[in-house]
Amino acid sequence: MKVDQKGHTITIRDTQRDFISFLMKVTHEYKTFEKHNIIIDLSMHKDLSPNDIKLLTPLSKQHKKAKKSFLIVTSDFDFNAVPVQLTVVPSLLEAHDIIEMEEIERDLGF
Template sequence: MFIEKKENYTLVSSNEDSFSDFFTAFSKMKEAYKSEHLVLDISKNINITKEEFLLFLSDGKKKHDKSFVIVYNIANIDDLPQNFNIVPTLIEAEDILEMEAIERELGF
C-alpha cells in the first residue's frame, strides 16, 4: 500500500494482489487518517465483489464531514448504493471531493 498526502486529501494506492490483503492493510491504517479526506485507488489486478465493496460503507466519513472516494474502473456502480462514491479515474475522484466540499459549505 502506498500513501501519498495531497493538498486536500490523502491518496491510498494498492499494490496488493488480493482484496483481503488490501483491506487488512487499509483497516490497520484508516484510524490514523480518520480526520482527512481519503481517496482509495484500487489496483486493476484486484477483483472485488459487491459484498467486498460494501465493507467500505462502514467507514463513517460522511458523518465526520470528510469525503471517501474509491477509484476502480472495473466496478459496476449500478450494483452499489447511490451514496457510495466509486469512480473510474482519479480526476473524477477529485471532482467528487470538490462537489462534497461545496455541499458542506452550503449545509447539505
C-alpha cells in the same frame, strides 16, 4: 499500500493486489487518515465483485459522519451494483472533482 497526500485528500493505493489484506490494513490504520478526505484506489484490481466493494461500507459511513469525503476508484465495474452509501468512480480525476464539489457543498452548509 501506497499513501499519497494532496492538500486535504489522501489517496490510498493497493500495491500488493490482495484486497482483503489491503482492507484490513486500511481499517487498522484508519485513525491516521480520518482527518482527510480519502480516495481508495482499487484501479489495479480487475476481479472485484460488488460484495468486495461493499466491505468498505462501514469505513465509508464512519468517514462521512465526520463530514469528510470517501471515494472508491475502480474501473471495469458495474457501478449500479454498489450500495447508495458508497461513492464509486472510474478515475482519480473524477474522484478529485467530486471531493471538490462535496467540499463546496459543506462550506455552503448542505
